Amino acid sequence: MKKIFITTLLIFTSVIFFGQAKKPTIMVMPSDQYCLSRGFKLTFTNQGMTQTLPDYRAAMQSDPNLRLVITKMGQMMADRGFPLKDLEAEMRNMMQESAESSMLTSSSSGSEMAESPIDVLKRVAKADIILDLDFDLKAQGPSKYMVFNLRGLDAYTAKQVSGVAGAGRPSTSATPEILMEEAVLSHMDSFNAGLMRHFDDLFENGREVKVLVKVFNNWGENLESEFESAGETKELSFIIEDWFADNCVKGRFNLSDATENQMRFEQVRIPVMKLQSGRERAVDTRSFVSDLRKHLTDKYQIQSKLYLRGLGEAWLILGEK
Structure with missing residues (x-):
């Protein structure tokens, strides 16, 4: 009886320990391809060089499907214990700090260097992992289904640390966020395992x-x-x-x-x-x-x-x- 009690206690303690294990902070963002292919873009000039960048604010304000899908994706990650940074909230924080137009200038020589709005957003949000999401709603007769590509990117290096792509089952009635959930659900365990392997490596190395x-x-x-x-x-x-x-x-x-x-x-x-x-x-x-x-x-x-x-x-x- 005593052995059973000790074994049960050890199992219970292990569950608590692993349940409290630190997980990376996540921020879900639409991919560059998703934004640029739909015209959600802005230009940024730094030291005479012009770049075309995705305009996340315009995308979130103009594309209702994107907002629903990103919210659902974030909810799925939060349900699995990942701390979440909200893209729209972080964009508001960035605006409040006037970070988009900020310039860092030497007080002596006036030398300057600007960050792109994307760099600023990542710095303000301080997420560990960016979930780079691309998706498309496809039609098959009267039914619709979701094709998706989800990449986990290290926010500091932009290196891919986990990824999955696939398609969901056709449905005549499901909303975009439900189609996304059904398409992604079967892949989540392996995807999250990749994120955790990377995060464990951060603490170790x-x-x-x-x-x-x-x-x-x-x-x-x-x-x-x-x-x-x-x-x-x-x-x-x-x-x-x-x-x-x-x-x-x-x-x-x-x-x-x-x-x-x-x-x-x-x-x-x-x-x-x-x-x-x-x-x-x-x-x-x-x-x-x-x-x-x-x-x-x-x-x-x-x-x-x-x-x-x-x-x-x-x-x-x-x-x-």
């Missing part, structure tokens, strides 16, 4: 981001300039590289390019969480590179400007604030 270190033209130093470090003289580039080795998860990063004026770090693995003032806090690209910025200021009196490019990329430009 760190989140992947990119960091670009550059030098303002009017700074009197560069990345080959030498500074005193731990009792020896080192080039600044090696000091920065040492910092990445000490602060990346398992020391993992790739220095893909290094010159006297630029260092490009890719596949930089940053921790998902860190302990700060006795509390566990989330780490993102901004906070990670801010620590590098503080390190260079405190130890070497190097001023710098931090620019963000969405969630997964930051530029640290040395020589000015």
